[in-house]
Amino acid sequence: MLIKSSKQSDLKEHQVTDESVYLQRRELIKKMGFVGAGTLLSSAIPSVANAKGIDFFSSKAEKTFQRYALNFTADSSKNSEILTPEAKVTSHNNFYEFGTSKSDPVKNSQGFNVKPWQLKISGECDNPYTLDLDDLTKSFALEERIYRLRCVEAWSMVIPWVGFELAKLLQKAQPNSRAKYVAFETLHDPEQMPGQASRRIGGGIDYPYVEGLRIDEAMNPLALMSVGLYGKTLPAQNGAPIRLVVPWKYGFKSIKSIVAIKFTQSRPTSTWNVLAPSEYGFYANVNPEVDHPRWSQASERRITSGGLFARNRIDTLPFNGYGEEVADMYRNLDLRKNF
Amino acid sequence: MKYKVIFFKLFIHLAALLPLVNAYYLALTDQLGADPVESIIHFTGIGAFNLLLLGLAITPVSKRFKLSMLLKVRRLVGLYSFTYALCHLLNFLVFEIQFDWSLFFNEIIDRPYITVGMVGMLTLLALAITSIPSLKKRMGKSWQKLHNWVYLAVLLVGIHFYWSVKSEIIEPSIYLFITFMLLALRFKKFKKKIKKD
Numbered sequence: 001m002l003i004k005s006s007k008q009s010d011l012k013e014h015q016v017t018d019e020s021v022y023l024q025r026r027e028l029i030k031k032m033g034f035v036g037a038g039t040l041l042s043s044a045i046p047s048v049a050n051a052k053g054i055d056f057f058s059s060k061a062e063k064t065f066q067r068y069a070l071n072f073t074a075d076s077s078k079n080s081e082i083l084t085p086e087a088k089v090t091s092h093n094n095f096y097e098f099g100t101s102k103s104d105p106v107k108n109s110q111g112f113n114v115k116p117w118q119l120k121i122s123g124e125c126d127n128p129y130t131l132d133l134d135d136l137t138k139s140f141a142l143e144e145r146i147y148r149l150r151c152v153e154a155w156s157m158v159i160p161w162v163g164f165e166l167a168k169l170l171q172k173a174q175p176n177s178r179a180k181y182v183a184f185e186t187l188h189d190p191e192q193m194p195g196q197a198s199r200r201i202g203g204g205i206d207y208p209y210v211e212g213l214r215i216d217e218a219m220n221p222l223a224l225m226s227v228g229l230y231g232k233t234l235p236a237q238n239g240a241p242i243r244l245v246v247p248w249k250y251g252f253k254s255i256k257s258i259v260a261i262k263f264t265q266s267r268p269t270s271t272w273n274v275l276a277p278s279e280y281g282f283y284a285n286v287n288p289e290v291d292h293p294r295w296s297q298a299s300e301r302r303i304t305s306g307g308l309f310a311r312n313r314i315d316t317l318p319f320n321g322y323g324e325e326v327a328d329m330y331r332n333l334d335l336r337k338n339f
Numbered sequence: 340m341k342y343k344v345i346f347f348k349l350f351i352h353l354a355a356l357l358p359l360v361n362a363y364y365l366a367l368t369d370q371l372g373a374d375p376v377e378s379i380i381h382f383t384g385i386g387a388f389n390l391l392l393l394g395l396a397i398t399p400v401s402k403r404f405k406l407s408m409l410l411k412v413r414r415l416v417g418l419y420s421f422t423y424a425l426c427h428l429l430n431f432l433v434f435e436i437q438f439d440w441s442l443f444f445n446e447i448i449d450r451p452y453i454t455v456g457m458v459g460m461l462t463l464l465a466l467a468i469t470s471i472p473s474l475k476k477r478m479g480k481s482w483q484k485l486h487n488w489v490y491l492a493v494l495l496v497g498i499h500f501y502w503s504v505k506s507e508i509i510e511p512s513i514y515l516f517i518t519f520m521l522l523a524l525r526f527k528k529f530k531k532k533i534k535k536d
Contacts, residue, residue, distance in 0.1 A: 092373030100507040103372055153505075155374060203507035277504055294450050294502070296442060301376065301435070307369040308376060308430075312439045 063111045065230040065240070072162045073099055079146045082304050084157035086230045092303065093237045094151065095256055096187065097171070097193035100203040105237035108194055112236035119242060121169065121264035124179040129172065133218060136242050137227050140164035144231075145224055145245075150320045151287045152250035154270075156300045162228035167219045175215070175263045182218040183268035184211045184293055185260040207269060211255040212268030213246070214329075222325050247269035248322040250284045280339040285330070286320035290339045343410050351412055353421040355390065359383075359426070376434045383427040390420035391463075392517055395493060399524045414470055415527050417489075422465040424460055452502035459495035462488050487532075490525065493518050 048299045057182045092108045098105040098112075115133055122128040132138060142162050150156045170182065187206035188196060195202030217223065224245040227233060234240040239256025253271050262268075272280035279293055302312045319326050330338075362382050371382075394416040401409035436443045447457050465518035466486055469475060476481050497518045501511035 090371035096506075100379070102374065155377070200509045203505070204509070205506055291449075294452060296446060296449075298441070299442070301374075303368060303374050307367040307371075307381065308363075308434045309367070310369075311437060313439065 015322050016224070049167060053282070054318070060222055065110050065112055065236040067235060068152070069232055070137060070142055070162050070228045072228075072231075073288055075144040075146045075160065077141075077146065079158075081146075081148070081158045082301050083146070084137075084159060085305055088303055088305075089157060089229060090235045090238060092155075092157075094251065095237055096203045096205055096237065097195040097203050097207065097257075098237060099195055104201075106235070109236035112192055112240065114236075114241045117241050117259075119259060119261065121173045121261045122277075124176050124265060125263050126174040126176060127172065133241055139231070140168050140225075142227065145225050147245060148320050149226070149247065149251055149254070150247075150300060150316065152252055152280065152284070152292065152297075154292075154295055154297060154300045154316075155312075156302050156320075158304075158309050160230055162224040162231065162329040163224045163225060163226035163245070165221055166223040167221065167242065168226050169261070170218060170263075178265045179215055181264045181267055182265035183260075183262045183264050184213075184217055184255045185262075186210070186255055187257045205275060207257060209271045210216045210243070210268065211253055211265075211270045215263070216329055217246070217326075220326060220329065222322060248319040248326045250280075250286060252280065253284050281333075283330075283333075283337075283338050285326075285335065286316060287335060287339065288316040288320060290336055344408060346416060347408065347412055351415050351419070355422075359386070359423070376430070380430045381436060382428060383423050383430055384500070387420050387423035387427055388500060388514060389498060390423055391489075391493055392514075392521065394420055395501070395521045396438055399521070418467060418470060421463045424463055428457075428460055452499055455495050455502065456499035459492045459499060462492040462495070466492070490522060494522070 037044070092102045093105040094102065095109070096106040099252060117133040117136070118266060119131040119136065120128070121130070134276055144160055144162050146158065146160045148158055149180040186207075186209040187193070190197035192206075193202075193207075195205075196207040213223070224247075226239070226243050226245045228242060229235075234243065239254075239258075242258050243256040244254050244258065253270070267282065270280075270282055270284075272284075273282050286297075291297050297316055299313050300316045302314050304310070304312065306312070362371060362379060365371040366379040367377055394413060397409050397413045397416065401407060432443055434436065436446070444508040446453050448454065466489060469478060469482060469485060480483070497511070497515045501508065501512055504511055
């Protein structure tokens with residue numbers, strides 16, 4: 001029998017600083033600094049001191065997510081479509097981890113911390129590996145791709161992404177013969193993502209968000225791993241630091257803030273498909289012939305600029321206009337059943 | 340008393356109209372979110388529902404707190420609810436569907452949540468038209484019968500909202516709960532009616 005006699009100087013369990021408090025120590029010191037500076041200033045310049053006081057209470061909201069310029073080769077395709085303005089691309093987002101309203105993510109994600117970040121590539125492959133934050137922009141040559149993005153809600157944008165082909169990232173892992181599908185997973189961090197902490201904010205989705213592609217879809221040259229848009233690294237609300245872009249599928253397939261990519265033998269689950277299988281299929285190819293049960297998919301509104309009277313309703317194209325590059329993959333598939 | 344009512348009515352006019360005018364101004368000049376069409380549709384839809392619930396709360400509140408003045412503005416609140424609902428429908432036709440009439444009628448027929456909303460809208464239209472005092476007088480007892488349909492309308496509006504969202508059902512659930520509460524307050528009235536029929 002082990003008899004442990006404790007000395008009076010020994011620390012008890014309850015005396016241990018809670019980890020969350022421990023991790024906030026720098027934040028605390030910073031804030032104390034603000035208070036100190038504030039009091040000093042208050043005697044000298046009252047108006048500035050007031051501003052500092054506000055700063056102290058709203059230091060979280062005042063943060064802006066930092067973006068950096070990227071080196072990349074420009075898109076050489078002759079895409080003549082009008083780009084969606086950057087301000088709209090970055091303020092109209094479906095990213096329920098940061099709130100369900102389109103304007104929530106930009107508001108709630110400015111303090112999002114991507115350092116450190118790890119993207120693990122694993123599963124049915126011979127060379128599983130991990131990419132750190134810096135590797136995401138340095139491991140593969142970056143190129144710009146101007147793609148149409150068609151949301152399942154029948155609106156669309158044209159966005160100049162910066163990234164690299166998903167195929168390059170996958171090939172490096174040397175998938176084996178059992179790799180039939182590729183599964184993706186978003187970061188799960190309820191402390192940073194309020195939608196994951198509260199069902200009210202997160203729209204009642206089970207997190208982490210997951211998505212999947214067939215291996216041939218994932219290897220298609222159009223499938224892009226995006227690390228930036230409009231020449232700079234991704235804003236948090238658009239899926240920083242790395243996201244998928246599959247331009248011939250509805251937007252919800254283009255999973256954001258990815259931490260894991262896995263080669264699998266069987267078909268992986270995808271979040272919206274699990275939530276409402278009759279409304280959101282696994283394939284989710286853009287298809288004007290197959291309506292969403294609650295709205296038509298035959299046409300869409302292209303978001304560029306202009307107010308209410310912008311006549312922006314256009315026909316939706318099969319595979320979002322990328323049929324030449326991708327239709328072959330679905331030759332033997334009934335696209336009405338496999339929507 | 341008379342001046343009080345006039346000021347109260349003026350207040351309601353301003354409280355209902357100013358946000359509406361402001362929202363349209365922002366939407367027309369592309370300042371109401373990245374997609375002003377979606378924003379204005381949601382704004383007018385939820386506004387119509389809020390005003391409808393407010394209108395339905397007037398009778399029980401005025402009875403409970405003996406505020407007869409409230410009853411004098413009930414019609415006005417109801418008419419503003421209809422105004423917002425009409426804007427909601429017109430936004431859908433003019434800015435969302437952009438006068439694609441075949442798509443407009445197809446959506447109303449094919450999409451249950453839009454069908455339900457449309458039936459609610461037509462009910463409100465009937466109530467708005469018959470709110471004209473001379474018509475009300477001429478209708479006699481059948482006026483109240485017709486206006487009892489507001490209970491159906493509010494239920495349809497609640498279902499329309501609940502059905503329209505993708506997964507974020509908490510807000511529409513709260514609205515449905517308030518709707519049921521307001522209907523429950525009329526329980527006696529419904530019971531009497533059923534006995535009589």
